[in-house]
Amino acid sequence: MQSVKTQREIVQDGFNSFVVDRLTEKGYLVTPYNDKETQVRKGDYRCVLENRHWNFDNKCFHKVWSDGLCVELIQDSTPLAHTMQPNSLGWFYNLVECHYLVVGYHDQTDGTFLLCVRVDLKKLRNKWDVVVGFAGSPRFAFSPKGFGSTVNIVIPWKTLDEFKLLSLMFKHERQDALW
Numbered sequence: 001m002q003s004v005k006t007q008r009e010i011v012q013d014g015f016n017s018f019v020v021d022r023l024t025e026k027g028y029l030v031t032p033y034n035d036k037e038t039q040v041r042k043g044d045y046r047c048v049l050e051n052r053h054w055n056f057d058n059k060c061f062h063k064v065w066s067d068g069l070c071v072e073l074i075q076d077s078t079p080l081a082h083t084m085q086p087n088s089l090g091w092f093y094n095l096v097e098c099h100y101l102v103v104g105y106h107d108q109t110d111g112t113f114l115l116c117v118r119v120d121l122k123k124l125r126n127k128w129d130v131v132v133g134f135a136g137s138p139r140f141a142f143s144p145k146g147f148g149s150t151v152n153i154v155i156p157w158k159t160l161d162e163f164k165l166l167s168l169m170f171k172h173e174r175q176d177a178l179w
Helices: 007-025 036-042 121-126 128-134 157-162
Strands: 029-032 045-049 052-061 069-075 100-106 113-120 139-143 148-155 166-171
Touching: 007 029, 007 045, 007 052, 007 100, 007 113, 007 166, 113 121, 121 128, 128 148, 128 157, 157 166
Parallel strands: 052 100
Antiparallel strands: 029 045, 045 052, 069 148, 100 113, 113 166, 139 148
């Protein structure tokens, strides 16, 4: 029996295709990591051009976070939230072999992609002690669907741009500039 994809899964698949297609058009060979263990360390994809390779993880949100990039520090803090990784550190700490985070935002009402940015995850970690000083207080998100509690912190777009951690991949004409 084949499962029916949720609207969220359909949008995520569309975003993944959008990113992979853009990189392929630029001549990159893009291959997905399909096993969970590799994805947790390296991200979703390996990208190769000539002798250079890098890993990136895709994150897709249903609205633009106008105040900044949501950085996941702890995920599934509820002990039984996820049998594979209960009480795990979030992607910021787990993605130790990931070079970039590619973040996309779409309009929840019509599915239009509004913004796509690339964050240099290695540089973000290297500048974390300085950059985190510009962030607000940690935010706690609680999932009633059984994914547990998550702790996030939001780094302002302007701060990411000032520290050269951010590059714009795509911006829809409907989306206002954020930095």
